[in-house]
Amino acid sequence: MSRVLYSGTKNASTWAFRAWLALREQEVQFEEVVVDIRRPQRFQNLQRIGELSPARSVPVLEEGDIIIFDSLAIMEYANDIGSGELLPQDPLMRARARAMLSWQHSGLSGLCPRLSFESAFYPDKRLMTPEEEMDAERLFAAWEGELEQSGGPYLMGALSLADLAFVPTVIRIFSHAPNLQPWPLTKQWIDRLLARDSVKEWMSEATELPPVVLSDYR
Numbered sequence: 001m002s003r004v005l006y007s008g009t010k011n012a013s014t015w016a017f018r019a020w021l022a023l024r025e026q027e028v029q030f031e032e033v034v035v036d037i038r039r040p041q042r043f044q045n046l047q048r049i050g051e052l053s054p055a056r057s058v059p060v061l062e063e064g065d066i067i068i069f070d071s072l073a074i075m076e077y078a079n080d081i082g083s084g085e086l087l088p089q090d091p092l093m094r095a096r097a098r099a100m101l102s103w104q105h106s107g108l109s110g111l112c113p114r115l116s117f118e119s120a121f122y123p124d125k126r127l128m129t130p131e132e133e134m135d136a137e138r139l140f141a142a143w144e145g146e147l148e149q150s151g152g153p154y155l156m157g158a159l160s161l162a163d164l165a166f167v168p169t170v171i172r173i174f175s176h177a178p179n180l181q182p183w184p185l186t187k188q189w190i191d192r193l194l195a196r197d198s199v200k201e202w203m204s205e206a207t208e209l210p211p212v213v214l215s216d217y218r
């Protein structure tokens, strides 16, 4: 059976990044088709994706003649056909992992639209605003608490989909050099995530691309 991931531009598409990470971490083999949804090819490419998926967005996983759209569904599917270890077996921890995943998937914070993933690749970064710093601290406190409770090294103890879902957020914040001193467990967790082969593979391709300049980065 053929398996194709319609993915996104590596220095722009956070949703595709999450799905791709789960597939890679589970060593699921797939063919990757990068779909660039920026102008001028935007409408042509979105139309192509719309022929596959009612959501008309990337990522989309084409599994033979079955289409799985939405990053979260693809992440869970990767776990289901892989080792199954990317969600805790304990029902309570599993629910906790799902709570973190749902939080991320339903918007997380006001930080993500303001501090875009694209900006992580800009050679000159602006300072974070006090509001962004407050939002980031709220996330650091949540991650720190999770790591304290589980004992680490990842949020739920072992690596889970929750860690992978936060990777693009971690990258956009971390690249703006926040003060991580009060959050030592979070700092170690971030270092650990960024050192994973899967994350390094995506990021090495992303950093090769010309930065996607967004005019509202100021």
Ligand SMILES: N[C@@H](CCC(=O)N[C@@H](CS)C(=O)NCC(=O)O)C(=O)O
Binding pocket: 008, 012, 013, 014, 015, 016, 037, 046, 056, 057, 058, 059, 069, 070, 071, 072
């Ligand atoms: N909830 C969706 C969101 C996917 C999404 O918004 N993808 C963006 C690219 S990162 C997209 O394709 N947007 C379509 C558009 O710009 O019209 C998911 O998790 O897969």
